[in-house]
Each structure stands twice: as structure tokens, then as C-alpha cells.
Amino acid sequence: MNLIDVSTKLQTEDQCLDFIEKVRWPDGKIRCVRCGTDKVSRITRTVNPRIARSEKKQNKRTRLYACLEPTCKHRFTPTVGTLFHDSHLPLSKWFAAVALIVHAKKGMSAAQVQRHLGVNYRTAWYMGHRIRKAMASGEGIIGGGSGGSNSGPQVRKLSGTVEIDETYVGGKTIRKKERGNQKSYERKAAVVGMIERGGELRLRHVGKGSTTAAQVRPLLHELVDRNVDRVMTDESTIYPFAFDGYCASKHETIAHKYEYVRGDVHTNTLESAFSLFKRGVFGSFHRVSHKHLQRYLYEFEFRFNRRKAADLFEDTVANLVGTKPMEYKTLVS
Numbered sequence: 573m574n575l576i577d578v579s580t581k582l583q584t585e586d587q588c589l590d591f592i593e594k595v596r597w598p599d600g601k602i603r604c605v606r607c608g609t610d611k612v613s614r615i616t617r618t619v620n621p622r623i624a625r626s627e628k629k630q631n632k633r634t635r636l637y638a639c640l641e642p643t644c645k646h647r648f649t650p651t652v653g654t655l656f657h658d659s660h661l662p663l664s665k666w667f668a669a670v671a672l673i674v675h676a677k678k679g680m681s682a683a684q685v686q687r688h689l690g691v692n693y694r695t696a697w698y699m700g701h702r703i704r705k706a707m708a709s710g711e712g713i714i715g716g717g718s719g720g721s722n723s724g725p726q727v728r729k730l731s732g733t734v735e736i737d738e739t740y741v742g743g744k745t746i747r748k749k750e751r752g753n754q755k756s757y758e759r760k761a762a763v764v765g766m767i768e769r770g771g772e773l774r775l776r777h778v779g780k781g782s783t784t785a786a787q788v789r790p791l792l793h794e795l796v797d798r799n800v801d802r803v804m805t806d807e808s809t810i811y812p813f814a815f816d817g818y819c820a821s822k823h824e825t826i827a828h829k830y831e832y833v834r835g836d837v838h839t840n841t842l843e844s845a846f847s848l849f850k851r852g853v854f855g856s857f858h859r860v861s862h863k864h865l866q867r868y869l870y871e872f873e874f875r876f877n878r879r880k881a882a883d884l885f886e887d888t889v890a891n892l893v894g895t896k897p898m899e900y901k902t903l904v905s
């Protein structure tokens with residue numbers, strides 16, 4: 573679904589609830605969230621118009637199901653246990669925010685979401701972070717925030733031809749005479765990138781200042797398949813130490829001092845992903861704190877790895893439906 577589809581087909585609370593049900597129970601059988609039976613019935617309530625009006629005002633989720641299992645008899649709404657459950661915002665605003673964020677190739681700041689949706693800044697910021705977390709959880713990220721039940725399977729390891737490089741983002745620019753001997757990147761966040769040619773991208777925030785072999789080594793083991801065909805890096809001295817036996821025989825380097833491409837040995841695929849990310853970060857976010865950088869990296873990764881996917885919007889909503897809410901106070905603490 574694109575932005576237009578979302579704004580026309582997901583306008584009312586009913587349309588939104590139908591969509592959530594479709595994503596949550598793809599086979600069309602609504603199941604009890606406690607015992608799992610599909611023997612459930614929808615509770616139709618006849619309320620007097622005065623109460624109905626006040627319920628609408630408060631955006632209460634009005635759709636309710638009852639489990640017919642005699643031992644269970646649980647009552648639930650389609651949003652229970654999902655991110656939308658305790659939100660006071662209309663679902664249509666949530667879906668509009670998802671559509672805006674997933675379709676903005678260069679990312680979308682809270683201020684932009686605020687302007688488009690007419691919500692306050694704090695709400696826009698909060699929605700953005702929850703949506704980003706959902707995007708990240710689809711990648712099978714472990715421990716990406718508090719209480720994520722949807723940590724999923726381990727990240728698939730990269731194979732074929734893999735390019736690895738590091739880049740530095742953010743941080744204040746300081747004039748040379750003020751920083752003395754400190755290198756300009758010492759204040760920046762170090763990001764290690766790995767990309768499979770014709771395949772997926774991984775971006776990991778490893779710390780502040782220059783990258784070390786000790787930071788790269790565990791990422792190699794975690795993200796690169798042992799049976800990879802070739803791994804390409806620049807001539808940086810950290811890589812021979814980082815490989816340390818793991819796929820070391822597959823390692824090829826390009827000396828950027830002298831040349832950028834030697835035959836098919838280069839890291840240009842990764843360089844273009846880096847520059848796309850940086851244009852997004854500096855164009856839309858202005859300043860991303862070190863604390864939140866990894867979430868933005870996951871968001872970028874998610875979108876990049878699904879650049880050919882049929883429906884980014886639906887993928888993201890599916891993750892939102894499967895993600896436990898993250899409290900505002902946990903986020904800002």
C-alpha cells in the first residue's frame with residue numbers, strides 16, 4: 573500500500589481494525605489470544621447513542637470478541653497485546669505515520685510527522701520510535717530495546733561477495749585549532765557496514781571514535797557466513813586482526829591510497845549505501861544522538877533490504893502487531 577491507499581482505505585477505525593485482523597490472522601480465523609482456539613464470537617453491543625458518542629470521543633477500541641471455550645471465556649480486542657493497544661491515538665493516525673515513515677527514502681523526522689499528522693511533537697517522536705523499533709524487530713535484532721517479544725530468529729549471515737567498511741557519523745565539527753591533535757572522527761559515532769553484493773545490508777554502531785579490530789571481530793562472526801566466497805575491505809590495518817583466522821583466506825583488500833577499484837575488488841556498493849544513509853540522517857534528522865543511532869541504522873537497513881519488497885507497509889504493520897509496546901519512560905530514560 574502506498575500513501576494514497578493508506579489514506580483512502582484506512583480512514584475509519586473499522587477499516588483499520590479489519591486491516592489489523594487481516595495482518596494478525598492471515599487465514600481469516602480470529603483466534604483467542606489466550607488459549608488459541610478459533611471458536612470465538614464477536615460481541616455486538618447495543619449501546620445507547622449518548623454513550624456511543626462519548627466512546628467515539630475517547631477513541632476506545634470498540635470491537636470485542638469472546639472466546640467460546642468454556643474453560644477460557646476470555647474477552648479480547650483485535651489490538652490486545654499489540655503496540656496499538658494502550659494508545660489513545662486513532663489507528664488511522666498510526667497507519668498514516670507508518671506509511672509516511674516507511675515510504676520516506678531519506679527518513680522522516682518527528683517534526684515532519686508532527687506537521688503531516690497534526691499531532692504534538694512528543695507524540696510524533698514517540699510514534700516514530702515505536703515504528704522504527706518494529707522495523708528493526710523484523711530483522712531479528714536481539715535486545716533492540718526493552719521487552720521486545722519479537723526478537724525473532726538470528727539475523728541471516730551474509731554470503732557470496734561481501735564488502736566491509738567503516739564510516740563516521742554525527743558529532744560536532746570543531747575547528748582545527750580548538751581540537752588540537754584530536755582527529756575529527758574521534759567525536760563521531762563509528763558505524764561498521766557490511767553488504768552482500770546484490771543482497772542485504774547490515775549497519776552496526778560500534779562506539780565513538782576510531783574503529784578497532786576488537787569491535788569488528790564479533791560482528792564478522794555474527795553477520796558473515798563462514799563459507800562466504802570473498803570479503804573485500806580497504807587497506808585499514810584493523811581488518812587482518814579482525815579476521816584472525818575467520819574467513820581470512822577469502823579476504824581481499826583495495827588500497828584506497830592508490831586506487832578505488834581493481835577488477836571487481838572494491839567497496840563501492842557499501843560506499844553508496846553509506847552516502848544514502850548520511851544524506852538521510854543529515855537531511856531529515858539534523859542531529860541523531862549516539863543513544864538512538866542504532867535504531868535509525870536498523871530503520872535504514874530495513875528499508876534498504878526491502879527495496880524490492882512488494883509491500884513495505886504491510887511488513888511493518890505485521891511487525892507492529894507482533895511487537896510489545898515500549899513505554900515512553902523507558903525510551904527517554
Ligand SMILES: [Zn+2]
Binds near residue numbers: 646
Ligand atoms: Zn480462549
